[in-house]
Amino acid sequence: MIIGAIKNGIVLDHITAGRSMEIYDVLHLGELECTVAIIKNADSVKKGKKDILKIFEVIDLDLDVLGYIDPGITVNIIQDGKVVSRKHLELPDRVTNVIKCKNPRCITSTEQGIDQVFKLTNREKAIYRCMYCESKAK
């Protein structure tokens, strides 16, 4: 088949080259029934090389997770062959159940049923800290 224009769906553009598979896994795209195209090492004016993911259906995406993994991504929503929304991702202020706190003294290591929440404490250096014990995400 030819991977061409999408009528209705999502294009994740400007993925850092080599990270598309990680994003494919994190977003559980393998569980979708629709067509999903992974384009690796495409030429990019901005970045030299980039990856692209094309999802041939509009699905709910966790943009916080996506922004945390690769903040340079552009999310394009396509409807009737036209881009109806374009969002440039940045690091989210907080991420829930994406990072696990590795501090053995943190309450999250023993308390059942609580979310693992990390907050962005330094945008410039992309530093996230555990909401409970303030340990730096590793």
Next chain:
Amino acid sequence: MRNLIDILELSVEEIGELMGIADDIIERPEAYSDICKGKKLATLFFEPSTRTRLSFEAAMYELGGNVLGFSEANSSSAAKGESVSDTVRIVSYYADIIAMRHPKEGAPLVASYASDVPVINAGDGGHNHPTQTLTDLFTIKREIGHFDGLTVGFCGDLKFGRTVHSLLCALARYKNVKMVFISPEELKMPDYLIQEVLIPNNIEYVETTSLDEVMPQLDVLYMTRVQKERFFNEADYIRLKDSYILTPEKLASAKADMRVLHPLPRVNEIANTVDKDERAAYFRQAKNGKYIRMALILRLLGLK
């Protein structure tokens, strides 16, 4: 203000208001002796602490309230494996306010989500101890009268000392405060505090290994214990331990109105002979801890 988990949840103005209430309690204790009648403080101490727990309990009794709770995890349902959330949810049905100490960092924050009543963090592992910081700030205010332009020295174990880290963050919000960090190389102030707190706030700071060198500059000297187990080898400990013991001889070069603070307990880092020096404020500091906790309880209960 609904809970106190981290000192930085309080603005400088709110801290000022709490100190004002505590001053008034010291001035007019009789006006407060009945104010918490019918109210109960639960002290949930999952690890032992004599000073902090008794200070909270004395605070509540002096306000006319009552106290219930436990002083070690073995005598609580935590020993049976109950979660912090469940324990606190139940206790919040029985008490009007909770003071909680827990060895796990972040446990009081978890408690505050589960509780129907205000939660005060009375120490969570090596993480936060906001009422100690309130005590430290209140003592500086009582002893010196202001914060602006002070040179505050921190001496001893600056790497692991949670009281030092919290006080540093709290003081960084006052004008023109200068900080002096006196410690062996092995126990220096963590770099992240310098990068994330001092530099963004334009706080002037100096790091040194010599207490003698900087003593004449200091308005406040915050002493902490240098623990043997923090050193990589015994030779280093023996070489360094005496440098950080405060004696009358070392104090000789300090300003006449300088003040020495210590979160206590001390072991040998301040010689007993320093106690009678007017500049030794650490016992008054422990007493201040009760008054500032009284003020905090009143504020959280909405009674002041």
